[in-house]
Structures are given as C-alpha cells and as structure tokens.
Amino acid sequence: MNPEVQENVDLPIGQLIRSARQRLHLSQYALADQLATISGKPTMGRDRVARWERGRQIPRREWRQWLSVVLHVPPERLDAGAVAARRQNRLGQAVVTTPSPRRVTTRRQQGTPALLPVFRSRVQAGILAATLLNPHRAFSLTELADHAGGSLASVSKEAKLLEDAGILVTRHDGAIRLMRAATDKPTLGPLTELIRVTYGVPQIIGEEFSRVAAIGRIALVGTWAERFAGIIGPEPEAIQVRLTPRPNATPDQDALHAAATRAQRRLHRPVHFTIAAIADHTASQHHRTASGAVPRQRSGLPIVRIAPLDEPTAPIGDAWRPGVDVVSRMIGSGQLELFSGPEADGRPYFDAAMNHLAAAEEVAPDSAGSAFVLVCQAANMVASGLLAAQGLRPAAGSNADAASQCVIAQFGPQFGHVELLRQRQLTLNFPNGRDNRVTAEDVAAAIPALEALLKTARDLSLDLDLFA
Template identity: 55%
Template sequence: MEVDLNQPISQVIRAARRQRQLSQYSLARELATLSGRPTITRDLVARWERGHQIPRQGTRQWLSVILQVPKDQLDVAAAAARRRSRLGHAVVTDNAPASPGPTRRAQGTPALLPVFRSRVQAGILAATLLNPDRSFSLTELAEHAGASLASVDKENKLLERAGILTSRREGTIRLMRAAGNRGPLVGPLTDLMRMTYGVPQVIAEEFGCVPGVVRIVLGGVWADRFAGIGGPAPDSIEVLIAAPVGKTLDNRALTTAARRVEQRLRRPVTFSVVPLEPDLDTLQIPRQRPGHPVVEVAPIRPRTVPQIAGMELDGLDVIRQMLRTGQLELFNGPASSSRPFLDLAAKHITSAEPLAEVSPDSAFVLLAQAANLIGSALLAQQGLRASASAPEYVVGTAVTAQFGHQFSQIELLRRRARELDMPTSRDSHATPAEAQTYLGTVRSLLAAATEALPKLGLFS
C-alpha cells in the first residue's frame, strides 16, 4: 500500500484497515494477540483513526505486520500528524464529525442495528437483556462490548436512568443486570437484541448441544454488519461448524439445531460442517468444556496467506520454497529434539525477569534470544532448521508462515535487539515498560509453542 508522505497516521491506519477488510474490533483483536497486550481495544483503534492519539513506536511495529504497511511509512505518517498538531491543524478522517446532512453517520453507530447510539450500548444490552438472571461487572461488559471501562460506565448510567438496567455493589465491584420490573419497553427491546447482537449466544446454545462440535464461525452478511461494515440488513445467517478430524456429527441433530435457531431468530439459517485440522489456528482458541464450543464472528472468505516473491503461498508452500532455496534444511536424529531449545528459552525468560527494571536492555536481548529459540524448537520438532548460510530472519519468517501472526513477534524482537546493539542509534535503549511488555509476550509464545509441539510431525 502506497502512503502519502503528508498524510497523518490516522488516515493511513483507516485506509489500510479497510483495504484488508478488517473492522476496528478485528484490528484490535489481532493487535492484542500479536502484542500480548489485552488492553488494546476497539476504542483505542478508534482514537487512532480520529486523530486523538498517535500509536507509540512499539505499537506501530505491530500495526505494520497486521496492516502490511512498512513501519518507516507509519513513522513518517506519525510525524506528519505531530506536525499538524503543532500547527493547530485539524486532523480530518472519515470518522471526523461532518456537516449535517442525510449521509452523516455518528461514530460508532452499529451497522447491524443502527437505531442504537453506539456499538458499546448495543453490546451492553445484548449481554444483560439476553441473560436476565445474572449480573455483570463493568469488566465483563467491557469485554462483551469491546470497549473501555469508561465508555461502558457512561452507557450503563444512561441505561440505568432509563429503567432498563439496575445496579448493586458487592464490596468495591459494581454489578449490572436487566431491570427486574420488566417494563413495557424491555420485552420488545430484548427481541430486537436476540435477533441481532444475540445471534452468537443463540447459535452457541443450540449448536453447542450437538456432540462433537468444538468451533462455530458465523459469517456472511450478518457477520459483515456485526463487524461494522455498512450495507443492507442481513436476511439469513451462515454458520460454519468445525469438528475434530475423523469425527462424524449427527446430521439430524444439526438440522434440529438449525430449525430451533430459525424459530428463535426468525430468519433462515444455513450451515456446513468442516474438519478442524490440528494446525496453529486452533492454538488461539481457548480450551472449552464439552457443550461449550468456541463461537467466532468472521466473514467467511478465503483466509489471507503470506507472500514470497509476489507468489501467494500457504504455510506449507512457504516452507517448501525455503527448502528449495537453501534457507531451511531437513535433519533428523537426536539433534532434532525440541526440548533443549525450549529449556534454554525458559532459562532466558527466567533470567530476564529480574533485569527488566534494573537493566531493560539486557533483559530485552535475553527475550529476543528466547523467542528465536522457541521458533527453532517448532522447526526442530518437524525435522527442520535454518541452514548455516540462511539470513537471520529465516526462523521468524518460517514459523510465522506456519503458525500465524502471534509468532511474527520473533522477527520484531530480533530487529529491536539489533537496534539495541547500535549505541549511537536514537532507539538504542529499551525502557523498563518495554521489557516488561515483551516479557509477557515471550511467555505467551512459549506457552503456545509448548501446546503446539505434540501435534507436529516430521515435515515431508
């Protein structure tokens, strides 16, 4: 993607996000996964795109990976935004207030049900009205709505004054729930929420009762509207059901579940069943209790794949390409054990912990080495290793191609460690906060790799 050197970073982020067909929620979720920082929310992405805040340098590295925009271009755009701010210029984005007119749309207006003032409000109502017998903390509602605690608290107070929600305190925790009086507006409002933002819950309740279902993806027009992509209202719901390889699901039970969903949501439902391959996509899914499948919302489109030399390749093809060019090589025997790599990585992480505050540069170097060892462990388990003449980035590139965005941190850490090796560089020192952040990130990489290794066999 080409970037205008005078364009502020708010416009660059928004344009790149739209080009990749990501919602603000999706971008926030990918950033949180990639960076190991669950505090990255849709509200923070919105502040970037409105020009109210400029992403920090470390965050721009993660944005570069996800949005596929070179980091130096994001840095230039960030500098342009600062210049405009100093000169007193308003940063205009597609999210900025426009002059009144028939096409004006309030920031945050939900595309799925645009009668609400914001997606935050819709998320709160879906959680509380569809679960009238339980109370929610502000943190839980923030997770449901994909928003900050401050935004959720503001919406809660408005809904409580309207008599839709009620609150109580347990110690220092404030709990919210649907109002018990069930006034004349609550019933119709609950029906609206059930047929829109309540779809994931209804789908999970019905299809989750079918033995063997472990993952459900909601797609199509409904998923586009849920993600904030504008367009016509959905007239049906597309459901993709995933089951373990070799597991045959009861088609009659699936059909019954689909009919019950249609009755509850009052719209047609189509479903299809696919095998859940034991690849790294499953690593980002938390373990679930039986009958509680993972439910995701995503437009069902072909997944994006890495590119090498302009060729679209999946993870296996990337490895084959690296083998053909001599960047990777096959090996076997006692040296192919992944355990020594992981053991040494764990020791580096343990050594980095006390250094994060007193010597963050040293801690960061240890963490970068640990991340590279984790990548080498994943390759060794498959009988693969970087060749003696391979560039330094090969391990990170190979592992990311196979196992996804989370492991692109290996290459980001390597690059940052190289900056720390140059004392004259402007960025030649790590901060304690940076070291602490990456300490959590590398721990998560170690956990993900440890879970993945038993599922991997020799590459052939």
C-alpha cells in the first residue's frame, strides 16, 4: 500500500481526495474530466470535485468506486473516509442566514457547542445569543427555534431551563408564550459578553456589513468558522469575512473598512474582510431564485453564511477573485510561474517567517539593523507562502516586487506592508543614506504587525487551491 494513503486512513474523504489528487499532480478540472470519461457521465464537473474536497458533499458509493480507480486509492479507504466525513458533519457544519440584522436563523446545529462547550447544547447557545444580544425584545418559541436551529420541543425545554435559572423571563400574549432576557440580573453582563464574542459573531457581522450598500453575500470563513462547525483546532484570533458584491455593483471601500472597525470594536478581536466577486453563470443554484438573481430578504439585506469549508465562488478555482486578472497578466508576462506537487504548500514559508521573527526579537537589543532585515525577510516569506499555496512563485529574473504586487491584488491593502518593508530594506543597502537608520523601536513596532499579517496569511491559505 502507498505509505501516503496509509497515513491518511482516518482523514475525511474530502481530504483524502485532495491529497491523492495533488500527489498525482491533477487539477480539480483534470480529475473531473477523468471521472467523466471513466464513468460515462458527462455531467461530472469540477464543481462537484470541489464540493467533495471541501466537505460540502460526500461522494456516493458509485463515485467512490471510480475515484478509487482514478486516484489509486483502495476503495475501503475511501469508504472509511466517507464514514469519517459523516462523523465530522454530525458535529454541526452549519449554514446561517440572517433575514434581518436582528435575526439569525441557524440550521443543522446540533450536538455540543464547539466554540464554547460550557453550554448544554447549540440550541441553548442559540437561544442565549438571540435573547441576550436583544435584551429589549421578546421572542416567541417559533422565533427562537429559527434563531437556535432546533425543534419547538427542544427550544421549549431549553427555554424553560433558562427561565428556571433566572436568565429568561416569560409572559403570555394570548396563547403565545414570549421570552426575553432578565435585564435585572447582574450576572448577565459577563454572560452576554461571552455570548457576544462567540455565538454572537454572525449577528454582529451581519448587522455591521449589511449597512454597506452593494453587498450581496456575507460569508464567515477561516478559523472562526471552523471552530463554529466543530472542527478541532486552535482558538480563532481573528474573524475572517468574505464579501460578494451584487452583480454590477461595487461596494465603497471606506464603508467596508468602517464596518470592519465597528465589528472589531464590538467583538474585541480583529475583523478582516476580502471581496470575492462571483460571475452570474457560476453562482450556485442553491443561492438563486427562479429568475436567477441572488435572493434578497424583505429588508433588502444580504444573506450571511458560515462556511468553514466554503464552496468555490469562481470557475477557475481561486477563492480570491479580485486578483485573478493581475495574476494572469503576471503569468503571461513571465513574472510568475505555475507549479504543483508537494512543493505547492505555503506552510514551510510561514514557518520560516515565524522563525525569522523569533530571531529578530533575539538580536534586536544588540543589532536593530540586523533584526529589521530579518523582519523584512519574514514579510517576503509571508507573500511567498500565499503564492506557494496556490502553486505560484516568482519566475527567475522577475521584478523584485512581483510577490508583493500579487498578494496585494489578491488579498487587499493590508498586505501593502510587505511592499513597504521591501522598499525600506532597499534603503539599508546605502550606509550613508538618511533613511537607513533603524532603531529598536522600529523593530518593536514592526514585529507585532508582521505576526498579525502572518496569522492572517495562515488563515487565508486554508481556502486556497491551485491557481488554474
């Protein structure tokens, strides 16, 4: 048996497929073509492969047999991967929509809460998020069921327990039972803050970014979304938001940054957003009405989704649509080159950047200049890691700013820090220049900024596929 396959026995089938595909140097398009040929089903396409790999869909046994042949993976391993994927899905891979800024509808949320397991269940956490974050509003059982993603029976049971604990108060309006938060309890302040920064994130993100015109879709992605879905991993340090504008509309950048700042202030953690345009012909039918338009609620607010393993939004397999033209042009001009295989991995670059930053901290007291050079090199490693995760790298003889140009175009102005540090490093080559003086304070300010940028790059790389 192939040792690589043996190591992946316990992985969900999506990760097994992706690992085997990359081992064979196949793109998602190439795998789909081979499956269509061998199965005799021309409807097989790249989108289905992407859904399999991202855990949005588990291939049926019929397709697992064809996958076994194409990927050279024993069928029993794929069957075991399907079982592992179903087990992971039972942890609660959630889809959340917000018809209005004050309502969060959650479906398929069952089991123990992943973000804050001190609660009894996701239903209880959902009830608390709805009531504590809207303390002056009363909710019916039906409304709480929409918010918490549970049945009326389970919501009624959890609400009664919270009422008995003094957290909720109940009144009746005819035959309707209405519940709201008990605002006179001093202990509710800390509990509300805890809910706000965990299960209140979708509501707050929806409230703030829905105020920006031209936004058609809001997706919570990255580390926070993975923890919400029950995928085990590190504590999320930042909230990653992917925004899709409405067709033929361009959101105001200042308004977006203001929304991110407001959300960050309320959530007490960084909020980063990217804009991923979606072509009309590639939008999923699941998000469309019969007329083909992206659906809107009565309030005109965009849909909000939690997508820990989000479906692709562009036919080329690149999640970060804004930089596609720039990257394609740089490939065409010979500034960037494509590659694949095990080397198409950003993690070694990110690890090297982390080591550079650690070394910079050590040498800064004795040699601020040397420490600053290490920080500049770490910035370049961050950019190179994001490119490597997409199977991209600067070609021999390319411009020195090729990497920074690429990541700025793809991931936004926050990566402009990479180019600024590159330019600053150039001044250090001239000992007599006025701008070559580096102090310990310069290093102390640069290191935290690069650490935050490195963390952002690691989170972004989770959603990247090979550029095609």
